[in-house]
Amino acid sequence: MPPKKQVEEKKPLLGRPGNNLKSGIVGLANVGKSTFFQAITRCPLGNPANYPFATIEPEEARVIVPSERLDKLYELYKPPKKVPAYITIYDIAGLTKGAAAGEGLGNAFLSNIRAVDAIYQVVRCFDDADIIHIEGDVDPTRDLDIISNELRLKDIEFAKSHLEGIHKITKRGGQSLEVKQKKEEAAFVEKIIELLESGQRVYNQNWTAKEIEIINTMFLLTAKPTIYLINLSERDYVRKKNKHLLKIKEWVDKYSPGDVIIPLSVSYEERLSQMETDEERAEEEKRVGAPSVLPKIITTMRKKLDLISFFTAGEKDEVREWTIRDGTKAPQAAGVIHTDLMKTFILANVMKYDDLIELGDENAVKAAGKLLQKGKDYTVEDGDIIYFRAGAGKN
Numbered sequence: 001m002p003p004k005k006q007v008e009e010k011k012p013l014l015g016r017p018g019n020n021l022k023s024g025i026v027g028l029a030n031v032g033k034s035t036f037f038q039a040i041t042r043c044p045l046g047n048p049a050n051y052p053f054a055t056i057e058p059e060e061a062r063v064i065v066p067s068e069r070l071d072k073l074y075e076l077y078k079p080p081k082k083v084p085a086y087i088t089i090y091d092i093a094g095l096t097k098g099a100a101a102g103e104g105l106g107n108a109f110l111s112n113i114r115a116v117d118a119i120y121q122v123v124r125c126f127d128d129a130d131i132i133h134i135e136g137d138v139d140p141t142r143d144l145d146i147i148s149n150e151l152r153l154k155d156i157e158f159a160k161s162h163l164e165g166i167h168k169i170t171k172r173g174g175q176s177l178e179v180k181q182k183k184e185e186a187a188f189v190e191k192i193i194e195l196l197e198s199g200q201r202v203y204n205q206n207w208t209a210k211e212i213e214i215i216n217t218m219f220l221l222t223a224k225p226t227i228y229l230i231n232l233s234e235r236d237y238v239r240k241k242n243k244h245l246l247k248i249k250e251w252v253d254k255y256s257p258g259d260v261i262i263p264l265s266v267s268y269e270e271r272l273s274q275m276e277t278d279e280e281r282a283e284e285e286k287r288v289g290a291p292s293v294l295p296k297i298i299t300t301m302r303k304k305l306d307l308i309s310f311f312t313a314g315e316k317d318e319v320r321e322w323t324i325r326d327g328t329k330a331p332q333a334a335g336v337i338h339t340d341l342m343k344t345f346i347l348a349n350v351m352k353y354d355d356l357i358e359l360g361d362e363n364a365v366k367a368a369g370k371l372l373q374k375g376k377d378y379t380v381e382d383g384d385i386i387y388f389r390a391g392a393g394k395n
Contacts, residue, residue, distance in 0.1 A: 012212045013306055014203060015117050016343050019323050019336060022088045024116035028143050029094030032125035032231045032266035037091035037267040040294050062086040065293040065309075065321070069353055069383060073311060073319045076356070085309055087298060090116055094317040097146050108220055111155050114219055118305055119226040121147065122266075125244045140230070140244045141251050148255060151221040152196045159196065162218050163189045169229050180224070185254065196222065204257050226302040228252060228264040229297065231246035237265035238290045260300055264293045299327070308382035311353070313338070330378040332386040344391035348374045353383035 015021075018306045025033045041061035065085040074082040092112045112118065166186045170179055188211060191298055192202065201222040202215060228248070236242040245263065252261055277279045283292050285291050292393040302308075306326045308332060313319040324333050335342030351365050359365050380386070 001159075010208050012142075013325070014207075014212055014215060014225075015305075016027045016216075017325070018329075019325055020088070020308070021117040021307070022090060022115070023118045023301050023305075024090045024092045024113055025122060026092055026113060026147065027094065027122035028124070028146065031094070031143070031286055032121045033094065034059075034091050035270050035375070036120075036122055036229065036231070036264075036266045037089065039266060039273040040297065041089065042273050050195045059091040061089055063089050063298060065298055065323075067309070067321055070311070070319060070321045071307070072357060073313050073353075073385070076361070077313050077315050077319055079313070079315055079318050081320075083318055084318040085321040085323045087301060087323075089120075089319045092116075094149060097150070105186070110150075111225075112219065113151075113221055117224060117302060119224050120229055120301070120395050121226055122229045122231055123248065124231050125242050125248075126231060126265075126267075128233075137251070138244075141247050144228075144251050144255075148199075148201070152199070152201070155202070155220045155222050156193055156196050158218060158220060159189055159193045163193070187216055189218075192218075192220075199255060201256055204259065226256060226259050227297070227304060228256070228259060228261045230261060231266045232263055233287075234265045234268040236258055237263060237268055237286060238243060260304070262293060262297055262300065264297070268292075269294055300318040308380075310380050310382075310384040310386050312387070316382055326379060326382070328380050329376065330374055330380055330386075330388075331376050332392065333386070337388070343392045345376060346389045346391060348378060348380075349387040349389065350374050352381075353385060356385060 025037055025381065027033050035057060041063055063086060065087060067084060070082065072086055086197055090112065096346045121144075123143055125140050127138055163186060164219050166189065168184050170186060172179060192215070195202065195205065202220050203223050203225055207215065230242075230248060232242050240263070242263070242382060251260060252259055268288070268290070272281050272284060275284065281292070302323075307323050308326045309321050309323060311319065311321055322333070324336055330348040331342045331345040334345050334348070351362065351370065355365050355368070355370045356362070359368060359370070362371070365371050
């Protein structure tokens, strides 16, 4: 008999489980965080101002995920409604040197960032005499060092506190399984502390499944995926040049390897966001010769959080894009729509997006033998169009 196919088990993810994840906008004071928040959300939340700590409490908004697939399904089905997916974004108060020790709004800042699942870190790379820099001048790698150091220092504090809790158990002595496990955990937490003290982030390392489970109980700030948003002047953004970019890339490669750098001009994005129609924005992008980078910023964060989409569609009701974590089984995906669908799940009728678009309608997909019936063990794939069947009349 041929050998059984080995299925690679998916490693647990760093961070909270679930689909309703949040991203926080982080950076020093006066780097463009609140203006970026207004541009990406197209709403008047936030309070941009030319002085430190203009944002005291984190502002929250949901941002629509741009989706060509949803648009094409809407054109195909022509239902009354089109419902997009969203991501939730927080504008968090500006950080300052000494935050880990409680300086400025340090404790509030670190508490707010601990509550989000991923970070947009805004780094200032533009000169403007009218907008003060809290450190006196524009130096992006220094700013990166400040934020990195504050997050690491707080994580070292968290880790040492966690270690103290473990030692209370190991000091009991004995040979019980709990004591043995806690001794192993203590050794690992000491390894985390050494890593942090060496200047590295927890997120950017290779961890085993068992190690990830321990990290996830510690809620570390440096265990969160980060996208570095490099805030340029409009001129530099359009010409794709800035004297700081190479040094920033070198810094990220050294201290945050594998994380994404996205240059943008917050002032340009703000101007585009204030235009009333998509046509006006497209015309301005064409005139300037540079597209908005906000769609990329949104979709890149979804990938960082390991989020994918499935769709439900019908002519009489709506087409809707749903968000799940990659690796989600069919019953749990059904539960995103309604918990009863998960509890009474029977099967999922699945079409692949590419098959539907290529063949033109559901009947053609079915005639081609490409309408798939999947059970509880099916792992939903990005772009699946699904009709769930459940008991007790729940469909």
